[in-house]
Amino acid sequence: xxxxxxxxxxxxxxxxxxxxxxxxxxxxxxxxxxxxxxxxxxxxxxxxxxxxxxxxxxxxxxxxxxxxxxxxxxxxxxxxxxxxxxxxxxxxxxxxxxxxxxxxxxxxxxxxxxxxxxxxxxxxxxxxxxxxxxxxxxxxxxxxxxxxxxxxxxxxxxxxxxxxxxxxxxxxxxxxxxxxxxxxxxxxxxxxxxxxxxxxxxxxxxxxxxxxxxxxxxxxxxxxxxxxxxxxxxxxxxxxxxxxxxxxxxxxxxxxxxxxxxxxxxxxxxxxxxxxxxxxxxxxxxxxxxxxxxxxxxxxxxxxxxxxxxxxxxxxx
Numbered sequence: 001x002x003x004x005x006x007x008x009x010x011x012x013x014x015x016x017x018x019x020x021x022x023x024x025x026x027x028x029x030x031x032x033x034x035x036x037x038x039x040x041x042x043x044x045x046x047x048x049x050x051x052x053x054x055x056x057x058x059x060x061x062x063x064x065x066x067x068x069x070x071x072x073x074x075x076x077x078x079x080x081x082x083x084x085x086x087x088x089x090x091x092x093x094x095x096x097x098x099x100x101x102x103x104x105x106x107x108x109x110x111x112x113x114x115x116x117x118x119x120x121x122x123x124x125x126x127x128x129x130x131x132x133x134x135x136x137x138x139x140x141x142x143x144x145x146x147x148x149x150x151x152x153x154x155x156x157x158x159x160x161x162x163x164x165x166x167x168x169x170x171x172x173x174x175x176x177x178x179x180x181x182x183x184x185x186x187x188x189x190x191x192x193x194x195x196x197x198x199x200x201x202x203x204x205x206x207x208x209x210x211x212x213x214x215x216x217x218x219x220x221x222x223x224x225x226x227x228x229x230x231x232x233x234x235x236x237x238x239x240x241x242x243x244x245x246x247x248x249x250x251x252x253x254x255x256x257x258x259x260x261x262x263x264x265x266x267x268x269x270x271x272x273x274x275x276x277x278x279x280x281x282x283x284x285x286x287x288x289x290x291x292x293x294x295x296x297x298x299x300x301x302x303x304x305x306x307x308x309x310x311x312x313x314x315x316x317x
Contacts, residue, residue, distance in 0.1 A: 012138055013064045016126070017048055017147065019069075020099070020121075022102050022262065023101065024301055025041045025106065026300070028107075031105070044300070044302070048175065048302075049143075055292055056270035056277075057086035058086070058271075065089075065090060067130065070091050070099045073098045075093050078091065081303075097122040100120045102116050104116055125153055139170055141171055143172070146181075162197075173200070173269075175202070199231065201265075201268075202233070203233050204216040204235075204237070211223060216240065224242035224246070230242040239251045241282050254293070254294035256294035257298055262296075262301060265293070266296075267293050268296075271293075
């Protein structure tokens with residue numbers, strides 16, 4: 001497949017999702033119980049929805065808006081970081097809950113695999129009252145973070161946004177976001193929602209969990225039979241694109257020296273959506289996604305690298 005882009009419709013990307021403060025701890029070897037484990041620790045801006053928006057802007061999408069909820073504790077810092085990344089923030093400041101926080105434990109060995117400890121905080125307190133029809137003005141694509149489905153109020157907001165987009169003919173994509181949360185939410189409930197989507201972007205584990213298949217190609221094909229184009233991501237194994245019950249493309253990963261895999265799937269999704277907005281077919285857009293994913297794992301944190309700033313949180317956000 002080539003990299004040619006056919007030229008697409010004018011319009012921006014609206015992401016509805018989460019803004020999170022990431023505390024990334026990179027350690028080597030197993031954690032030592034009941035004592036100290038040496039680590040390099042950084043506090044960085046994150047959140048699946050916010051990361052996707054930033055990577056879409058990094059990939060060339062000039063009009064990216066993010067709707068999310070944060071606490072007053074870190075609202076100004078997150079707003080500054082999003083603006084610096086080229087994203088227009090529409091942040092609702094929660095009157096009660098603090099900004100969500102994720103502790104990312106990253107194994108410093110070759111695979112740079114990570115484990116998350118998550119406090120969702122304000123991020124899953126989005127509600128239908130936070131929605132405005134004006135958010136869709138000039139928007140050519142809506143992307144929903146799968147985390148929205150895992151709490152009642154944010155799930156209602158996701159449904160409101162989806163219905164509004166479909167009424168305007170705006171295509172909608174979603175990334176399931178977390179195999180652990182997805183398992184507790186239930187595959188059947190998720191699949192009912194997924195039938196209304198245009199694009200579904202699960203990880204390999206999420207695709208297999210949703211279908212009960214141990215083969216990710218079979219899982220992607222089965223999911224695409226529900227209606228959406230399915231783009232299944234599997235890190236070093238690249239990605240699969242499936243349409244109408246069949247795999248239409250296998251896209252190889254781009255070689256990378258892994259430092260931290262946090263946000264690699266978000267990077268893929270952001271670049272993929274930017275490519276679709278530029279007029280690329282899903283098969284070519286997946287190549288953009290694989291390139292962004294490779295860049296993401298070579299740095300620390302879930303956002304695109306910025307040469308002027310390491311993204312580290314100030315002492316008082």
